[in-house]
Amino acid sequence: MKLFLLAALLWATPAALSAKWLEASSSHFIVYADESPVEIQQFSEQLERFHEGVAFLLDISQAKPSPSNRVTVFVVRNEAAVRKLAGDGPRYLYAFYQPGAGSSIAIVPAIDAHGGTLDFSMVALLHEYTHHIQISASDFAWPRWFVEGSAEFFASAKFQRDGTLMLGLPAQHRAAELYLAPDVTATNLLDPSSYHNVDGKRQDAYYGRAWLLYHYLTFGPTRRGQLAAYLGLLRQGKSLSDAAKSVFGDLDKLDHDMDKYLGKRMLTAIRLGPERLKPGPVTIRELSPGEAAIMPIRIRSRRGVDAAQAAELLPEAQTVATRFPKDAAVQAALAEASFDAGHDDEAIIAADAALALDPSQVNAYIQKGFALFDKAGKADNKAEAFRNARQPFIALNKIENDHPLPLLYFYLSFIKQGIEPSANARSALQRASELAPFDQEVRFLLAQQDIHDKKFAEAIRNLEPLAYDPHGGSGPDAARRMLEALKAGDHLDGPGGALVIAPPPGELSPGQKDDPAPKKN
Incomplete structure (x- = not known):
């Protein structure tokens, strides 16, 4: 009975048995969805443009992954199906990503590639894919605030009809955390030892404050060059606390400056026009009737x-x-x-x-x-x-x-x-x-x-x-x-x-937890 319910959730429409599942294949993604060709094409193009934009801004040059090493995105019926596949995940889980050698997947609910403002599931997917790009491009252990703050920064994206990609927009999905939750201070972010045993409400605010610090250090005119200097000291072996104090000075003042920056009426963002982004083509294929019939089972197997x-x-x-x-x-x-x-x-x-x-x-x-x-x-x-x-x-x-x-x-x-x-x-x-x-x-x-x-x-x-x-x-x-x-x-x-x-893969569990997705306010 449980399996029947899960299979029902996975399909996008009540007429699922006659569904025409499509596969969209591109340079870095392979997407499976029971959607219209136009919708899945646009969704895949957005993902590729996002990859190109993040790689450009982070100055990442990577070889094209082999076909099986691309991220496979499975589009299921709704958020309830996502949470079911995540193991009855928390109510605020809208999408999740699971990395693996030759088997990286993302599970997202039905897509709307035409909307101007990204929905929660797309924000969560872009957040996780930013992690994927960063891990793929660097073997350095960046601090947690930087990893999560940069993922929030890039996930706050907007895809315009003319092919323009906007990155670094205000993180509207974190607005409630930033304005209502108890503050996570700059010291908490930059010195992890000060962040142990904080209460749950302050943990809720971590992602929003990490976004704010990353955005401020990226665009704040009085802090220009400090982020690069800070990361350079970390690469030289400086401790997190020492690197922060050496570059940013008084962390209480940094905290005050962050609050002041958040109060600005307008924040800077990055515009990447279509002439700057050159994603490869997207190939659409209709799955055979057998492939469509086996898809709910295939998704469950790939999830684990x-x-x-x-x-x-x-x-x-x-x-x-x-x-x-x-x-x-x-x-x-x-x-x-x-x-x-x-x-x-x-x-x-x-x-x-x-x-x-x-x-x-x-x-x-x-x-x-x-x-x-x-x-x-x-x-x-x-x-x-x-x-x-x-x-x-x-x-x-x-x-x-x-x-x-x-x-x-x-x-x-x-x-x-x-x-x-x-x-x-x-x-x-x-x-x-x-x-x-x-x-x-x-x-x-x-x-x-x-x-x-x-x-x-x-x-x-x-x-x-x-x-x-x-x-x-x-x-x-x-x-x-x-x-x-x-x-x-x-x-x-x-x-x-x-x-x-040394255990074989599958027996060692890294204990990875899904990032908290943005909460609907």
Whole structure:
């Protein structure tokens, strides 16, 4: 019954069974929605323009991601469906983003790309995508206020009909926090030690005040150049508190200046005309009837399921697969549902069926590889079993050379056997992390390999973004303990080194929490 309700929520209209789902493919995104071609085209173009605008202002130059390393955006029926997929998330959750090597997704409700003012879900999506860009472009652990303040700054965007993008507009979605919630001071933002154990009301105001500080330091004429100087000192190894006091001086005065700045009648924003932004084309494709039928299951699988949810989902996937036995995408989705439910042999059969129909089905290679790896861990002849398990990933690597998972699983084939990774395997892990720097589990594995190889400076560099992840959780705590030990001179050289404790992806949970979305006032 729960699954039926979720499936009903996912579809955009009551006539969902005849829905015509569309796929919009562009340089950095792939969007799935039961929307009109005009709507999904405009939405995808806005996302690409936003990427171009943020990359331009942050002076980021990145290679185009491989097809599977783009962010996949699933458009569901409404905010209730978003919260259901988030695990009955809080009432103010309007959209969420989930990073992963070759599997980054965003879940948003029905879109309105024509409105002048962005709705709450679009603001939340742009906020999270700003994180995605920043993490992809830098391995430095920026302070929390800067990470969240800049995301709020860029998410306060406006898309004009002529192709102009406005960035840095007033954060209207944070107005209630800025004017009604108890203040978070400049000291609280710049010195995290002063922000522990504050009450919930002040935590609510954090994002608005972080936006205000970032906006003020970006546009405030009396503070010109201070933000760059502050970030430069952090890169040189200055503490957060020392860097702030060195550049900004009296933090109480900075707080007063921020309040005065907020009271201005007009605030500066950035206009990027269409001549400045050159996003690539958007290609629209109508999904097959089978792909449309399997879409609610596919979305749920990509979001992630526990054992009980996987057991509920599999019969639904089997029913759709019976209706569409010749649809390769449906068979690949069945392989994923079968693997999630612990049925490795069935997952391999479904994946082989998908590949026989369409050898380019990326997800079929991945699910077959996952299932073979799972079986190899239980095999008597592990060396032979893991050689076989690598084959789907090797085949995928030939199709999509920059897909991070084949590289990662080549490395893991050594770790899961308890043998020393080869030089090629170490290089593969390094490359996987470069391709998916937003995947905390891959970075954590790389840090542990660095420790094992006595590359302590590299380990510290890889642990710092994890240890100071602004979203918090158990993963950053573990990374912070390792980082503090390394900086104290403890090189963690126990038996077998750090690799003894390296879990495979999926077993290490970084504890990432969704950012609080803007509240409707």
